[in-house]
Amino acid sequence: MTTSPRTERRSALPLPLAGQPVFSFRFTPSPRGARLARRLASCQMDAWGWRYGTPAHDSVELIVAELAANAVTHGRVPGRDAELRLSREDGGRVRIEVSDARGERLPEARDAGPGEDGGRGLLLVAALAEEWGTAPRPGAPGKTVWAVVTTAPVRQ
Template structure:
């Protein structure tokens, strides 16, 4: 019995499982890749019992959307993937990490009152996360932008 390429690709994706503590997934640095990363993270949150509409699920979804969008917009290097890592922390929190290949381009936040475009999405990340920051990408060139969503996310 043979399988179609579509079935083979689908089976290669990480499965959201309730008993796993980490979901790690490489995605193409494109809008489509960012959407897939966000969707997989939402499925993993559901598997962990944090369903759509709950504060933790929605905070992770918004934070991941911003970080993945930044990775594909500002961190893209042709031929290099971005990476999502979602992990449960002790106490019920969730750590969201998005890595890209551009270590020299660190994220910048801008005040809402400035006339410049961009940079305001990180204000949302800061409002929803207990803490966030950047670190060198482990084992590869680039950087990782991370955020920790507490069991009950901070609402500003």
């Protein structure tokens, strides 16, 4: 008699938990990895009490989507993962960090021309975040792009 693999092994994904103040997840530098990072950030915000459709939830989700897309588009190094880290801070702030392996390619917010398809993502990040910036990636090659979102208190 065999048992289902589903009952024998636990998921390797970090499941969003309301009690943990930090959520960290490594993802492949691919569009699929960026989508997964955005989705898990959305689930974690909901677990922390910022429900789907609230301004805080939507701002964090959009910022993660932009930073993760930039990481897999401009910061991709074959064989090296990107990383998402969300931190719930005192005072109703959420810190978002997305790290990639390309430290020599720093992001810049610029106003793209009318004929360009991209180039506006960091302008969205700057508009939604209280502050944002870059830092060297701690303990690994590359960089971390971070943003801080001030949120309304969670209603229980």
